[in-house]
Amino acid sequence: MSSIAARLIPTWLRQYQLATLPTDVIAGLVVGVLVIPQSLGYAVLAGLPPVYGLYAAIVPVIVYAWLGSSNVQAVGPVAITAIMTASSLLPYADKGAEQYALMASLLAFMVGALLWVAGRLKLGWIMQFISRGVSAGFVSGAAVLIFVSQLKYLTAIPVAGSSLIGYLSSLQMYMRQLHPLTLLIGVIAFALLVANRYASKWVWRTWLSASSAKWAERLFPLILLGVAIILSMALHWSALGVATIGSIPQGLPSFTLPHLPDVQEALKLLPTAGLMALIVFVSSSSVASTYARLRGEHFDANRELTGLGLANLSGGLFQSFAVAGGFSRTAINVDSGAKTPMASLVTVVVMIAALIAFGNALAPLPYALLGATIMASIIGLIDIDTLKSAWQRDRLDAASFIAAFAGVLIFGLNTGLVIGLMVSFASLIWQSSKPHVAIVGQLGGTGHFRNINRHDVVTFDNLLLLRIDESLFFGNSESVHLRILKALQQYPEARELILIMSAVNHIDLTAQEMLSTLNKELAQQHKRLHFSFVKGPVMDVIGHTPLITELSGQVYLSTLDAVNSLTAR
Numbered sequence: 001m002s003s004i005a006a007r008l009i010p011t012w013l014r015q016y017q018l019a020t021l022p023t024d025v026i027a028g029l030v031v032g033v034l035v036i037p038q039s040l041g042y043a044v045l046a047g048l049p050p051v052y053g054l055y056a057a058i059v060p061v062i063v064y065a066w067l068g069s070s071n072v073q074a075v076g077p078v079a080i081t082a083i084m085t086a087s088s089l090l091p092y093a094d095k096g097a098e099q100y101a102l103m104a105s106l107l108a109f110m111v112g113a114l115l116w117v118a119g120r121l122k123l124g125w126i127m128q129f130i131s132r133g134v135s136a137g138f139v140s141g142a143a144v145l146i147f148v149s150q151l152k153y154l155t156a157i158p159v160a161g162s163s164l165i166g167y168l169s170s171l172q173m174y175m176r177q178l179h180p181l182t183l184l185i186g187v188i189a190f191a192l193l194v195a196n197r198y199a200s201k202w203v204w205r206t207w208l209s210a211s212s213a214k215w216a217e218r219l220f221p222l223i224l225l226g227v228a229i230i231l232s233m234a235l236h237w238s239a240l241g242v243a244t245i246g247s248i249p250q251g252l253p254s255f256t257l258p259h260l261p262d263v264q265e266a267l268k269l270l271p272t273a274g275l276m277a278l279i280v281f282v283s284s285s286s287v288a289s290t291y292a293r294l295r296g297e298h299f300d301a302n303r304e305l306t307g308l309g310l311a312n313l314s315g316g317l318f319q320s321f322a323v324a325g326g327f328s329r330t331a332i333n334v335d336s337g338a339k340t341p342m343a344s345l346v347t348v349v350v351m352i353a354a355l356i357a358f359g360n361a362l363a364p365l366p367y368a369l370l371g372a373t374i375m376a377s378i379i380g381l382i383d384i385d386t387l388k389s390a391w392q393r394d395r396l397d398a399a400s401f402i403a404a405f406a407g408v409l410i411f412g413l414n415t416g417l418v419i420g421l422m423v424s425f426a427s428l429i430w431q432s433s434k435p436h437v438a439i440v441g442q443l444g445g446t447g448h449f450r451n452i453n454r455h456d457v458v459t460f461d462n463l464l465l466l467r468i469d470e471s472l473f474f475g476n477s478e479s480v481h482l483r484i485l486k487a488l489q490q491y492p493e494a495r496e497l498i499l500i501m502s503a504v505n506h507i508d509l510t511a512q513e514m515l516s517t518l519n520k521e522l523a524q525q526h527k528r529l530h531f532s533f534v535k536g537p538v539m540d541v542i543g544h545t546p547l548i549t550e551l552s553g554q555v556y557l558s559t560l561d562a563v564n565s566l567t568a569r
Contacts, residue, residue, distance in 0.1 A: 010066055012340045023337035028346020030336040031074055034218060035329050035347075036354055037225045038377065040245065040362070041370040042077035044153070045146065046085040046321050047093060048101055050245045050370070051359075053077050055253040057351045060315035060323045065341035065348075068307030069300045070288035072338045074329040074347070075311060079378055080139065080279055081111075081322040083146050087162050087413050088272035101319065103269075106258035108323070109316025110266075110273035115281060116309030124301025130282050133400035134420040136386040138279070140401075141408025141416055143381035146374065153371030154186030155179065156243065162412040182242050186368035189224065193376035196220045218332065221373060225365065232364035243367045248359035252352060253319040275414050276322055284308055284325030291334060328377065396427035435470030437483040439490075440500065440559075447560040449500065463566055464494035465559065469503045472511035481514050488527075495527050496566045500559050502533035512547045519552055528553040532562045 035057070043053030056077040064075040085104055092103050118126070148167045152159040156179035161167040195203055196217055204213035231237070238244045260266075285304050292299035312322055333343055354362075390398035404420025411419070440449040441457030449465060450457055459465075466487055472480060488497065499515075507515070519529045530553035534542075539555075542548055548555065556562035 010341075012071060013342075016340065016342065020339040021342065024339055024342040025346050027333050027336035027338035028343040029350060030218070031329055031333050031338075031343065032347040032350025032354075034222060034332060035074075035076065035326075036351075037221055037370065037373050038329075039077050039351075040365075041374045042079060042082040043321070044245075044367065044370050045079065045149065045374055046077070046082040046104060047089060048085075048104055048321060049097060050362075051248045051355070052101065052104070052319060052321060054248075054351050054355050055318065056315060056320040056323050058253060058320075058348050059318040060311040060320055061344050061348050061351075063314045064307050064311040064323075065344040067303075067310055068288075068341070069304040070292060070325070071297065071340050072291050072295070072330065072334050072343070073284065073288045073325045074333040074344060075284070075308075075325050076323055076329060077321065078283070078324045078326045079146050079374065079381070080142055080283060081276060081324050083142060083149065084272065084276050084279070084413050085321050086149075088269060088276075090160075090162060102256070102258055104321040105256065105316045105319060106260070106266075107269055107273060107276070107316075108312045108321050109258045110269060111277045111280060111322045112309045112312025112314070112316055114273060114277040114309070115305050116313060118277070118281070119302050119305030119307075119309055122302045124285075124305055126278075126281075130278070130421075131397055131400055131424045132386060133390050133394075133397035134404050134417075134424045135282055135286070136383040137401035137404030137420055138408060138413075138417050139283070140382045140384075140387075141405040142413055143378045144409060145413070146378045150371035150375045153243070153367040154183060154190070154375075156182045156241075164409040179241055181237070181240055182366070182368050185228075185237070185242065185366055186372050189228070189369045189372035190375055192224060193221060193372055194379070197376055197380075225369065228366060228369045229362070229364050232366055237366060238364065245362060245365050245367060245370070247363045248355070250356055250359040252355060255317055256319055258316050272414055275417055279417070280308055280312070280322065280324040281305060283327075287325045287327055287330050291330065327381075396431065397424075400424040400427060429475055432470060432473070433476045434479055435468060435472075435476050437480060437487070438467045438469065439487055440465045440467050442560075442563060447558070449559050460563065460567055461493055463496050463498060463563065464488065464491045465498045465500060465563075467500040467502070471504050471506040472514075473506065473508040474510035477511040477514040480511075481518060484518060485521075496530060496553065497522060497527060498530045498532055498556075498559065498562050498566070500532050501535070501538065504538060505535065507538055507542055507547075512542060512545055516547050516550065519547070519550065523552050530554055530556060530562055530566070532556040532559040 036054070039053035039057050040050040041053070043050050043056070046052070061075050068075065085107060088107065089100060089103050092100050145164060145167070148164060149159065151157065151171060157171055157174045157177050159167050159171050161170055200213060200217045204216045208216055232242070232244060281304070285301060288304055289299040308324070315321075315323055387398060387401050390401055400420055400423050403423035404416055407419030408416030410416070438451040441452050441459040442448070443450050443455060443457050449467070452459065464487060466484060468480060470476060484497070488494070522529050529551060532555075534555055556565065
């Protein structure tokens with residue numbers, strides 16, 4: 001095989017084993033069939049006609065299967081990108097369905113472009129700066145907004161807004177438009193779906209085996225969809241005022257250039273596209289890296305960026321809205337036996353078949369069922385467990401969760417995420433600004449030195465040993481200085497101060513000046529400053545600065561060397 005062909009054909013396909021084909025085909029068929037109603041619902045959630053949910057599950061899925069980093073991640077329309085699309089394109093809702101769809105494709109194209117550029121610049125490391133509290137708080141807040149937004153399909157009330165207050169206000173304002181039959185259908189469907197999802201132990205396992213109950217639980221939404229279509233046709237629900245999705249256009253998504261607005265409109269969408277790109281990457285990477293770890297595979301964050309970027313770029317050219325890796329569909333994909341991205345390609349075949357052969361069959365499907373499906377599935381994204389865990393173990397991360405969650409509900413998705421990130425970074429800065437500085441002593445006759453408040457150690461009258469457990473920079477240099485001066489006041493007889501730098505990975509200019517000032521202050525008191533365990537990269541930075549050249553004491557390789565040298569005098 002030529003080098004060019006080797007680069008064009010992914011490794012998984014070049015090394016594909018036919019023995020895995022049956023399980024991949026089964027997994028692809030299962031995922032394809034089960035996510036059809038979900039895909040339709042996410043398109044509606046994005047403010048698009050239902051068929052766009054199927055469009056979004058074709059070209060982007062093919063591209064990610066070819067170029068993505070995960071062998072089992074199932075990419076497609078997801079709740080978060082759907083509601084962010086609807087929120088950002090709210091000003092275009094009254095400009096016609098065609099214009100709105102073109103703007104949704106443009107947004108997907110912009111998201112893809114940002115992800116692709118980030119991948120080329122190898123910015124995968126950004127993921128580690130999004131704390132668990134922020135991501136869980138944002139997703140939980142978005143889940144609440146998604147839940148409330150679907151009330152318009154269960155009640156026929158034109159609920160609209162970008163925040164919880166906006167949704168509830170419009171719900172109260174138009175309460176008289178409530179349609180009783182639509183509400184009845186939606187509530188019954190929602191109750192059945194919730195019971196199937198959260199009470200399957202009693203619903204299915206009392207009279208089915210464990211394996212049969214699992215399949216019954218998975219297939220139930222599809223069965224409910226079929227029953228709803230039959231009842232809608234038999235009872236003429238559309239004639240009674242129940243909104244149905246109508247005939248779905250048959251045929252594959254066509255190549256369509258996204259709508260190109262003027263520069264000002266494009267700039268308005270850019271912040272949303274940036275936040276969506278971040279969320280798409282963080283959520284997809286979380287899923288992909290988790291399964292890579294479980295399967296003993298390597299996860300490449302930069303390749304994930306490139307794969308997601310090209311998937312959304314291509315989707316934006318084929319009538320898709322922004323896509324990401326889905327939590328639930330990936331779990332179904334893996335549980336059904338998927339081994340390679342071939343399963344995703346089989347799922348695409350199912351979506352194509354649905355578009356070509358079953359468009360008219362889905363026409364009587366009530367929007368109330370789609371809304372109930374989204375509401376039932378979205379409950380699981382409200383992550384109370386993470387909040388409880390953070391509150392017990394890390395209050396600062398809990399604060400980030402609450403800030404992101406409350407910000408999303410009060411101000412909307414974009415502002416809420418920014419608020420959560422700001423609180424998270426503020427917490428990080430606050431923690432770094434108050435580093436731990438320990439007074440240490442020698443552990444018995446060993447070369448180990450430990451905190452005097454935690455261990456029975458030996459101290460020295462003429463020596464004060466301080467261990468700094470953080471890199472030194474402008475944000476914490478003053479607090480470290482004050483902590484050192486306080487320790488010197490506690491031990492006025494100490495003439496030699498040894499700063500143990502084993503945990504210090506960097507010393508910026510401000511911190512260097514602080515240590516130089518400390519050196520001069522000690523000299524005025526006829527005391528000396530020494531360093532031990534200075535790392536090589538740190539010494540490369542400070543080795544030729546006044547901090548070292550004018551140091552009153554010495555730099556020792558180890559704390560034991562410093563103690564032996566200074567106590568022998």
